[in-house]
Amino acid sequence: MEKTFWNSLDVPAGVRLNHLLSRVSEPDKDIIDFSLTEPLHKPPSFVVEEYKKYAPTIGKAINGAGGFGGLRELRGTIFSWAKARHAVKSKTFTENNVIATNGGSEAIFSAIQILAEGKREGYIVLPNPADPIYETAGRIAGLEPIYCSTMTSQQPTYRDLSEEQWAEVKVLVVNSPADPNGADLPVLTWEFLLKQSEEYGFYILSDERLNSIHRGKPPPGLLEMADSNDNPDMNRCVVVNDLTFRSNLAGMPSGFLAGDREFIKKANIYRAYHGLYIPVPNQKAAKLAWEDEDHVIENNKKYAGKFKDAPKRCNTSLPASDSLYGHYLWIRVPGDDIAFAVTAYGRTGVKVMPGQLLGKKTGNVNPAIGMVRIALIHNPGVCAAGLLELCKMVNPKHRSQTMGPS
Amino acid sequence: MEKTFWNSLDVPAGVRLNHLLSRVSEPDKDIIDFSLTEPLHKPPSFVVEEYKKYAPTIGKAINGAGGFGGLRELRGTIFSWAKARHAVKSKTFTENNVIATNGGSEAIFSAIQILAEGKREGYIVLPNPADPIYETAGRIAGLEPIYCSTMTSQQPTYRDLSEEQWAEVKVLVVNSPADPNGADLPVLTWEFLLKQSEEYGFYILSDERLNSIHRGKPPPGLLEMADSNDNPDMNRCVVVNDLTFRSNLAGMPSGFLAGDREFIKKANIYRAYHGLYIPVPNQKAAKLAWEDEDHVIENNKKYAGKFKDAPKRCNTSLPASDSLYGHYLWIRVPGDDIAFAVTAYGRTGVKVMPGQLLGKKTGNVNPAIGMVRIALIHNPGVCAAGLLELCKMVNPKHRSQTMGPS
Numbered sequence: 001m002e003k004t005f006w007n008s009l010d011v012p013a014g015v016r017l018n019h020l021l022s023r024v025s026e027p028d029k030d031i032i033d034f035s036l037t038e039p040l041h042k043p044p045s046f047v048v049e050e051y052k053k054y055a056p057t058i059g060k061a062i063n064g065a066g067g068f069g070g071l072r073e074l075r076g077t078i079f080s081w082a083k084a085r086h087a088v089k090s091k092t093f094t095e096n097n098v099i100a101t102n103g104g105s106e107a108i109f110s111a112i113q114i115l116a117e118g119k120r121e122g123y124i125v126l127p128n129p130a131d132p133i134y135e136t137a138g139r140i141a142g143l144e145p146i147y148c149s150t151m152t153s154q155q156p157t158y159r160d161l162s163e164e165q166w167a168e169v170k171v172l173v174v175n176s177p178a179d180p181n182g183a184d185l186p187v188l189t190w191e192f193l194l195k196q197s198e199e200y201g202f203y204i205l206s207d208e209r210l211n212s213i214h215r216g217k218p219p220p221g222l223l224e225m226a227d228s229n230d231n232p233d234m235n236r237c238v239v240v241n242d243l244t245f246r247s248n249l250a251g252m253p254s255g256f257l258a259g260d261r262e263f264i265k266k267a268n269i270y271r272a273y274h275g276l277y278i279p280v281p282n283q284k285a286a287k288l289a290w291e292d293e294d295h296v297i298e299n300n301k302k303y304a305g306k307f308k309d310a311p312k313r314c315n316t317s318l319p320a321s322d323s324l325y326g327h328y329l330w331i332r333v334p335g336d337d338i339a340f341a342v343t344a345y346g347r348t349g350v351k352v353m354p355g356q357l358l359g360k361k362t363g364n365v366n367p368a369i370g371m372v373r374i375a376l377i378h379n380p381g382v383c384a385a386g387l388l389e390l391c392k393m394v395n396p397k398h399r400s401q402t403m404g405p406s
Numbered sequence: 407m408e409k410t411f412w413n414s415l416d417v418p419a420g421v422r423l424n425h426l427l428s429r430v431s432e433p434d435k436d437i438i439d440f441s442l443t444e445p446l447h448k449p450p451s452f453v454v455e456e457y458k459k460y461a462p463t464i465g466k467a468i469n470g471a472g473g474f475g476g477l478r479e480l481r482g483t484i485f486s487w488a489k490a491r492h493a494v495k496s497k498t499f500t501e502n503n504v505i506a507t508n509g510g511s512e513a514i515f516s517a518i519q520i521l522a523e524g525k526r527e528g529y530i531v532l533p534n535p536a537d538p539i540y541e542t543a544g545r546i547a548g549l550e551p552i553y554c555s556t557m558t559s560q561q562p563t564y565r566d567l568s569e570e571q572w573a574e575v576k577v578l579v580v581n582s583p584a585d586p587n588g589a590d591l592p593v594l595t596w597e598f599l600l601k602q603s604e605e606y607g608f609y610i611l612s613d614e615r616l617n618s619i620h621r622g623k624p625p626p627g628l629l630e631m632a633d634s635n636d637n638p639d640m641n642r643c644v645v646v647n648d649l650t651f652r653s654n655l656a657g658m659p660s661g662f663l664a665g666d667r668e669f670i671k672k673a674n675i676y677r678a679y680h681g682l683y684i685p686v687p688n689q690k691a692a693k694l695a696w697e698d699e700d701h702v703i704e705n706n707k708k709y710a711g712k713f714k715d716a717p718k719r720c721n722t723s724l725p726a727s728d729s730l731y732g733h734y735l736w737i738r739v740p741g742d743d744i745a746f747a748v749t750a751y752g753r754t755g756v757k758v759m760p761g762q763l764l765g766k767k768t769g770n771v772n773p774a775i776g777m778v779r780i781a782l783i784h785n786p787g788v789c790a791a792g793l794l795e796l797c798k799m800v801n802p803k804h805r806s807q808t809m810g811p812s
Contacts, residue, residue: 012678059654102682279658
């Protein structure tokens with residue numbers, strides 16, 4: 001392929017992993033794939049039924065904001081969900097601060113293009129390691145990334161930015177709870193970022209896609225932090241969420257952008273011109289998924305069982321400590337993470353995501369070296385079996401603290 | 407709203423029209439809306455059934471090109487359709503020269519972003535008047551538009567470009583058959599453009615979305631023109647098509663990009679990072695729609711009846727001559743087109759699209775002044791009634807040459 005802007009961008013982590021694994025011979029065991037990001041739990045059947053019910057509408061476009069930013073009824077439902085979930089008291093925060101999107105990734109990419117304002121200058125501040133979409137969307141929008149490692153304290157090292165750098169920031173991306181480490185941003189850090197945003201005028205883009213998966217309570221998000229810090233209009237604040245993780249709807253990407261009203265207006269223009277239409281069956285199904293919390297509780301019970309089992313299953317062989325949020329284990333492995341992933345795949349058929357493929361080198365160091373990400377997306381028996389294989393590889397004398405199938 | 411890059415872009419023509427019409431009092435007649443672009447004929451029921459059948463797949467994402475550029479089976483079907491439709495003989499043109507998209511607009515916008523290569527310099531050459539998406543996508547990509555009026559000869563005035571301008575062209579957009587005038591590009595013009603593209607290195611983006619609506623045969627397109635002009639690899643050639651017009655599926659935008667293989671690879675990267683996932687029900691339904699020509703023949707019969715009726719219905723009051731392609735009448739009206747549209751709406755309840763809202767002023771002249779676009783998308787009786795109202799407004803003594811309901 002000729003050298004171009006487009007192929008100078010990072011190849012997605014999953015593609016790079018498959019390339020690495022293609023060098024070892026195919027294991028003669030069943031593959032257990034922990035390297036994925038998307039859940040494998042089933043979507044709620046009432047959501048699927050609603051989608052089916054509206055199939056006959058596909059002949060006719062719903063014009064304007066109904067097609068591109070969501071029907072008023074869907075925006076209303078998302079607004080109510082966001083307001084209730086985040087206990088927003090602001091009276092100026094309404095359904096006009098919300099638009100629907102075709103999933104969280106589309107929303108993040110769109111938001112970054114919009115916030116760059118076509119100027120192709122300034123910084124995008126990113127957690128490191130993180131979902132590579134932030135960096136790639138930033139580069140396509142002409143923004144230069146500043147990486148804040150999360151490996152020292154689980155939290156991005158925002159304090160390292162100089163005043164000169166802060167002055168040139170266009171977008172700062174928060175991911176709470178974070179992929180891969182599951183950590184939520186502390187309230188003091190939220191407050192620091194809101195203060196910086198007010199002082200320097202940059203936007204905070206908060207990716208909260210994992211906040212419906214929790215062992216306990218959902219973590220705070222940007223909307224409530226802005227609301228409780230004298231910013232009821234959500235100025236310079238943009239939140240992304242979706243149904244992929246909340247409702248196991250990875251095959252029907254559906255999400256939203258919420259926050260700053262001027263931003264939402266621009267997002268409407270961008271999405272309409274990009275032809276990012278949302279089919280009616282998708283909108284109707286999404287509405288039901290945001291309205292119902294029972295399926296989210298059920299979903300969390302399934303994850304909770306697996307996260308409770310993992311530390312006992314792994315015992316001292318791998319440090320699979322429980323985390324409060326998300327569906328990933330983020331654990332340190334002996335030696336190099338890529339070597340670990342390749343060996344694990346070849347010997348046991350278990351696929352894990354090496355940290356280095358999620359982290360970016362800065363100063364010649366990849367902060368995520370030695371870590372692997374394990375998505376507990378399979379049923380409990382398969383998750384337990386996969387973890388056991390990894391533990392036995394690390395420690396031939398491994399014994400679990402639990403005997404059950406989970 | 408604060409002044410920004412995003413709201414400096416043109417507001418969509420339909421929104422501007424509604425704004426103009428909001429100044430007159432609501433007519434006390436039934437509204438007949440000829441100002442739309444999207445068909446109102448019904449989609450094939452077997453396509454809707456297929457969509458419904460695959461509703462249960464929405465829980466699971468199909469990763470990689472299957473989700474973002476189309477399942478291999480869909481790309482194969484589109485490839486076969488394009489090859490057969492355009493009698494492509496090239497042996498290097500394969501299903502790898504094709505990706506599926508979420509509709510034609512998404513494809514056009516994506517293609518222009520990709521072809522601009524993030525450099526934000528150079529020209530995009532556009533027909534004038536035309537679908538405003540070309541210009542807006544070009545501006546968002548940082549390209550400067552050069553408008554080629556189609557009002558002198560029905561064809562864009564490419565010969566007016568200077569050599570200096572040709573040297574800086576990044577993308578030239580062809581729309582054949584054209585919105586609004588229904589004209590197809592002559593073979594000699596195709597050959598001229600292919601020669602220019604080879605000499606100056608720019609890409610031709612050919613929007614062929616209207617080529618499944620015809621009274622007679624489909625017109626030639628870029629793939630066969632490249633193939634028969636010593637460019638079997640389709641270098642620098644990109645074709646867009648979709649099912650909105652072919653199969654009346656405006657509510658499930660589904661289309662494709664085909665041509666230059668290096669471009670297709672870049673489009674795969676762009677679309678994956680933008681999260682432009684194509685749900686499986688959409689892909690399965692689209693596959694059936696590309697495989698079947700019977701519904702296209704039926705659809706064309708419906709349009710043919712309306713296009714045959716229109717000139718007789720309008721007689722000498724309005725010059726509604728038949729056109730070979732597309733679903734629009736593009737006719738000259740007495741006086742100013744905006745005044746005509748506003749008066750027609752207020753007096754008769756008939757909405758038409760004023761040409762000026764589709765044309766761009768160059769040298770202080772809007773080439774589409776005095777023209778209106780009428781989409782014959784309603785059933786024959788409604789189309790006839792709407793045309794009759796317009797004729798009677800123009801000429802109180804109007805008589806149709808036909809008495810039937812059409």
